[in-house]
């Protein structure tokens with residue numbers, strides 16, 4: 001068994017990418033008799049089941065097309081449902097810089113539909129060494145279960161792992177389990193950079209006695 005190394009565990013939404021579900025609702029409503037705000041609520045309910053792995057992506061699309069009265073094709077629905085993300089460029093630059101410096105992992109409440117889309121769309125995801133996703137873990141943040149699953153599955157030592165997330169509830173669970181945490185605010189990326197620089201120094205692997213440096 002390999003010893004855990006200082007690692008980074010990173011949320012996706014509002015950390016690596018921004019998102020706006022109302023954009024999807026408005027574009028679906030343009031091809032439906034159901035108003036956008038009602039579609040947004042319907043999608044939100046179905047999304048919970050999708051992201052916790054209770055229903056598949058296929059079942060989600062079938063149900064959502066029916067409930068929203070969308071007149072377009074499944075492919076169009078799929079595209080509109082996924083085309084809601086935009087890059088948080090400063091964080092992409094940070095992650096690219098960290099590649100090779102520390103193992104990089106993802107921990108996200110998401111679905112196969114969005115995960116596949118994100119990986120195909122934003123090159124930043126190529127920098128990650130693995131990840132845990134709510135739809136396949138069948139558990140979601142902020143519950144402890146998905147964090148415990150993540151620790152076991154990725155072989156992490158929470159005390160040596162920097163967990164980055166924008167939601168206070170997720171940060172609170174991570175802190176309870178002993179993670180080092182960064183409560184990320186995309187409007188103040190510089191704050192995060194300063195915290196990260198400090199953690200990088202603190203988490204450097206100490207050279208063996210006699211080693212130079």
Ligand SMILES: [Mg+2]
Pocket residue numbers: 011012013014015165166167
């Ligand atoms: Mg988030």
